[in-house]
Amino acid sequence: MATPTPTAVPSPTVAAPVVPAATVVPARVFPVTTNPNDETVFTLERLGLRERVMHGPFDWAGFTFGLPAHWELVEGSQVELDLFTAFSGPTSPSGRPAYIGTLDIALDGTLLATVTLDTMGESTVAVPLPTTLPGGQAGKTRRADNRRTLSVTLNAPFECDPGVDAHTTLVVRATSRFVLPHRLTAPPTDLRQLPYPIVQRSVMPDVAVVVVPDTPTPAELQAAMTVAAGFGHMSGGQLTLSLTTDSRATLEQLSSGHLIVVGKINGLPLLNDITLPAPRLDAVTAAPTDGVVQLAVSPWNVDHVALVVTGDTDTGVVKAAQAVSAGTILVGARPDLAVVTQVEPQRPVAATTPTDRSLAEMGHAVTVMSSVGINTAEYAFDVLPGQATAPGAYFELTYNHSGYLNFGESGVAVSVNDQPVGGMALTPESATGLTRRMAIPPSALREGRNTLRIEAYLIPASVCAPLNVNNLWFTIQPESRLHLPAGPTGSHVLPVFDLGRYPYPFLESAILLEDTALVVAGDDPTGWETAARLAFDLGRRGKWELAAPTLYFAGDVPPEARAGKHLLIVGQPTQLPILADLHDALPAAIDAETGLPVPQNDRRLDFLLRPGVSLGYLQMFRSPWNAGRAVLTVLGSDAAGYSQAATTLTTPLRGLLRGNLALVSGSQVVASTVGAAPPVEPVAAPTEAVETVPTPWPASLSSALAAPGGRPAWILLAVFMISGLMIIVLLIAAIVGLRRRSTPGT
Numbered sequence: 001m002a003t004p005t006p007t008a009v010p011s012p013t014v015a016a017p018v019v020p021a022a023t024v025v026p027a028r029v030f031p032v033t034t035n036p037n038d039e040t041v042f043t044l045e046r047l048g049l050r051e052r053v054m055h056g057p058f059d060w061a062g063f064t065f066g067l068p069a070h071w072e073l074v075e076g077s078q079v080e081l082d083l084f085t086a087f088s089g090p091t092s093p094s095g096r097p098a099y100i101g102t103l104d105i106a107l108d109g110t111l112l113a114t115v116t117l118d119t120m121g122e123s124t125v126a127v128p129l130p131t132t133l134p135g136g137q138a139g140k141t142r143r144a145d146n147r148r149t150l151s152v153t154l155n156a157p158f159e160c161d162p163g164v165d166a167h168t169t170l171v172v173r174a175t176s177r178f179v180l181p182h183r184l185t186a187p188p189t190d191l192r193q194l195p196y197p198i199v200q201r202s203v204m205p206d207v208a209v210v211v212v213p214d215t216p217t218p219a220e221l222q223a224a225m226t227v228a229a230g231f232g233h234m235s236g237g238q239l240t241l242s243l244t245t246d247s248r249a250t251l252e253q254l255s256s257g258h259l260i261v262v263g264k265i266n267g268l269p270l271l272n273d274i275t276l277p278a279p280r281l282d283a284v285t286a287a288p289t290d291g292v293v294q295l296a297v298s299p300w301n302v303d304h305v306a307l308v309v310t311g312d313t314d315t316g317v318v319k320a321a322q323a324v325s326a327g328t329i330l331v332g333a334r335p336d337l338a339v340v341t342q343v344e345p346q347r348p349v350a351a352t353t354p355t356d357r358s359l360a361e362m363g364h365a366v367t368v369m370s371s372v373g374i375n376t377a378e379y380a381f382d383v384l385p386g387q388a389t390a391p392g393a394y395f396e397l398t399y400n401h402s403g404y405l406n407f408g409e410s411g412v413a414v415s416v417n418d419q420p421v422g423g424m425a426l427t428p429e430s431a432t433g434l435t436r437r438m439a440i441p442p443s444a445l446r447e448g449r450n451t452l453r454i455e456a457y458l459i460p461a462s463v464c465a466p467l468n469v470n471n472l473w474f475t476i477q478p479e480s481r482l483h484l485p486a487g488p489t490g491s492h493v494l495p496v497f498d499l500g501r502y503p504y505p506f507l508e509s510a511i512l513l514e515d516t517a518l519v520v521a522g523d524d525p526t527g528w529e530t531a532a533r534l535a536f537d538l539g540r541r542g543k544w545e546l547a548a549p550t551l552y553f554a555g556d557v558p559p560e561a562r563a564g565k566h567l568l569i570v571g572q573p574t575q576l577p578i579l580a581d582l583h584d585a586l587p588a589a590i591d592a593e594t595g596l597p598v599p600q601n602d603r604r605l606d607f608l609l610r611p612g613v614s615l616g617y618l619q620m621f622r623s624p625w626n627a628g629r630a631v632l633t634v635l636g637s638d639a640a641g642y643s644q645a646a647t648t649l650t651t652p653l654r655g656l657l658r659g660n661l662a663l664v665s666g667s668q669v670v671a672s673t674v675g676a677a678p679p680v681e682p683v684a685a686p687t688e689a690v691e692t693v694p695t696p697w698p699a700s701l702s703s704a705l706a707a708p709g710g711r712p713a714w715i716l717l718a719v720f721m722i723s724g725l726m727i728i729v730l731l732i733a734a735i736v737g738l739r740r741r742s743t744p745g746t
Helices: 218-235 251-256 269-273 314-326 525-541 559-564 639-650 652-656 713-742
Strands: 023-025 041-043 052-055 058-066 071-073 078-088 101-107 110-117 121-128 147-155 167-172 177-179 182-184 207-212 240-245 258-264 291-297 305-311 337-340 356-358 367-369 373-383 394-401 411-416 419-425 434-439 448-458 474-476 481-483 516-520 550-553 566-571 588-590 597-599 616-623 626-636 661-665 668-672
Touching (some): 052 058, 078 101, 218 258, 218 314, 218 525, 218 550, 394 448, 419 434, 616 639, 639 652
Parallel strands (some): 207 240, 258 305, 516 550
Antiparallel strands (some): 058 147, 071 182, 101 110, 291 337, 367 474, 588 597, 616 626
């Protein structure tokens, strides 16, 4: 999706609401009315927003924040801007600037105040926030996600007066803060707004816990994974999600965040405490196989909601979960209740990636950039195996732009996965529209998800022109086209499964995770929670809205799933019977007693792990039941071990992965390739390369690793050879020295 830089906002001309005038006072004596650690005071830094530097004569900065769904602002709400103003130019007889400029402060385009800037150095501007906006409820924004944008516009037009040599710099400090006293109200329970209010992106963190039955069926756990993947996609990963069971849920878990309850209606005792729109499903469903989705206020914390994904049967629960993962719920007479009779995913026309795709075919409309300086748009696209190494890829950018630009300084740069692939200067000739082709080298592409970034640097013909979107713009037309030649095909070409390529191949299906089966132990709640974290992360990285993974218990994986699905196996080896069937295919065999890996086909990495060590490890290899499918095992010597291994897949530590085996100890990752060499095929660069890890084990892991039966024979042979070479070198040096001494004149 394109993410252009926020549009520059012109000086507002609308009438400001009736609020007290802004005041400017020295920062040292500004009265702080609330404790900075209070939950009503939020600094820009706390909200993840950075300090902004603005330059005259005209500049703009925007700060976006969100209000929790259960807040309504009351009188006393305000924004307090800590400013630093620097000025060079004419001054009054007192040495102070006669006039610097003004600062327009607006909220969602509504002007709040215009502040006169006549003080250099540090100062604080306090601007009251209105509790009601036109077209909105009290303390609420008109945007569906309840987020607001505070804009700050610097106007110093005197810098453009003839004969005036002056410059203004204004810094908005990260200590600037929103003071938000509020009253609490019930959060909305409207399924049509999902993922809101579970995902709010507000000043408060988004937290949710998935609750499943104590003894769930595979279908109920599958539904939980489906919901986790769906919320990973809908939230972009900006949700702290965990999973527990009905009886294991603590009061702290139930009260500290939103609840997502998944399972059959008669297997979840905690539902008795929730006031549901339809406590009896047979009163609203037409058949036992229907799914039901309900949204209610949580009884453990009325600031949060409980999303109930249920049914009378396993089939109904899975249907309800898939509907939630799609993010679009069709309700009936009540907005807090939906009955799901059937889920019909809209499949793409082809499950493969076409050679040529326009931005329009990728779902993008025209992108307009109109800010002074750097504007950025990003587009995600997927590359199939073989396409990453096929020559001849290119991107054709179709664009036009305003003629009101400084053509000596304005230009465009294009990159793929942060590697520059092209650029051009903007000229009067290109203003009417051009198409420019830029070659994409194979080194810039990777299998799986890729990012195309277009940066337009726009400088107006005159810096004294007011910021106005009507005369400063650059457009990326949807006819712009990406060309990715197909790679080698045929039954003789097999995909290479490598940890460095994760999440490939789990995101290659036309529907999110449709080709993936999660495999867990039937009595391992920690393993279920770990699998949910992986599903959430895969959903975050996926491109499709509706999720459709399958899940099986490790002792009951049917033949059609083994042959037809990529397998993602999570847990302790001693609880996963399917690993016995994979023994001959594993890069590193697993000790039946300790559950630790024992590489058997490569003496270089033949080691013995001491019992009692908490260690996680990952293995990725070709399925013995289908050469075109992968198996990824996320295992550990204990629950903490395989949880560490999963964390490696879901954090930047993933950039350390490569090969088919990785040991994980805390934040240390030791990765290598063991066993038989994979089929020859160029390997794409890892998605998140952090650093290159050498094959030898680090010293900090030496306490956990010890060579069995002494040193391997090849080490002793190497020692003897090196020692022999050293002796020969010493003898030669001695002989040369004796000859020099016996030579006259030396």
